[in-house]
Amino acid sequence: GNSVTQMEGPVTLSEEAFLTINCTYTATGYPSLFWYVQYPGEGLQLLLKATKADDKGSNKGFEATYRKETTSFHLEKGSVQVSDSAVYFCALSDLGKAAGNKLTFGGGTRVLVKP
Amino acid sequence: EPEVTQTPSHQVTQMGQEVILRCVPISNHLYFYWYRQILGQKVEFLVSFYNNEISEKSEIFDDQFSVERPDGSNFTLKIRSTKLEDSAMYFCASSEDSHTDTQYFGPGTRLTVL
Numbered sequence: 001g002n003s004v005t006q007m008e009g010p011v012t013l014s015e016e017a018f019l020t021i022n023c024t025y026t027a028t029g030y031p032s033l034f035w036y037v038q039y040p041g042e043g044l045q046l047l048l049k050a051t052k053a054d055d056k057g058s059n060k061g062f063e064a065t066y067r068k069e070t071t072s073f074h075l076e077k078g079s080v081q082v083s084d085s086a087v088y089f090c091a092l093s094d095l096g097k098a099a100g101n102k103l104t105f106g107g108g109t110r111v112l113v114k115p
Numbered sequence: 116e117p118e119v120t121q122t123p124s125h126q127v128t129q130m131g132q133e134v135i136l137r138c139v140p141i142s143n144h145l146y147f148y149w150y151r152q153i154l155g156q157k158v159e160f161l162v163s164f165y166n167n168e169i170s171e172k173s174e175i176f177d178d179q180f181s182v183e184r185p186d187g188s189n190f191t192l193k194i195r196s197t198k199l200e201d202s203a204m205y206f207c208a209s210s211e212d213s214h215t216d217t218q219y220f221g222p223g224t225r226l227t228v229l
Binding site: 034036042043044045046049089091093101102103104105106107108 | 119121148150156157158159160163171173206208210217218219220221222223
């Protein structure tokens with residue numbers, strides 16, 4: 001079955017530091033890949049996505065590249081801000097089903113950015 | 116910007132009681148989902164719903180669970196007889212088209228079973 005593995009947190013950084021959160025996946029088909037973010041007290045928000053190999057998703061300074069050869073989708077940001085403090089979830093969906101595509105999530109990585 | 120809403124934000128119930136969690140998906144969306152997250156664990160898929168029927172469900176979604184779209188706007192998750200292990204955050208999500216497959220999540224309902 002499908003699975004997603006991401007680095008455990010918490011990750012503590014200083015403002016303007018470089019952030020990398022590793023994510024690798026196992027899938028039987030050709031999944032779409034996602035990063036969701038959960039700010040304190042809020043729901044899951046889509047941060048970025050990529051639907052095929054070598055695609056790069058980007059949003060709010062975050063980037064992730066779909067690497068089929070290494071089955072990875074690592075999240076990066078060059079200069080984090082305190083407002084980036086949140087829990088980040090890597091996820092995949094398999095388009096094998098015609099009606100509805102469940103997401104398979106990693107365990108989440110808590111990021112804390114200090115001023 | 117349209118968003119998925121969920122009520123209540125927190126539900127406390129006694130073991131064995133029935134609970135109904137409510138969601139209002141984004142209005143033009145056709146696909147609806149429930150996920151849950153037990154404290155400290157992964158977000159897990161429960162069920163997907165399309166065209167007024169379940170399209171997929173996980174092994175978690177046993178006979179104690181049911182979903183319904185009672186009208187044109189609400190999407191509900193019912194747990195008939197709650198157990199302690201049902202305590203979790205329950206997230207509703209919706210997507211416009213399964214092939215674009217971007218799911219938009221609500222803020223969640225925290226269910227506490229005592």
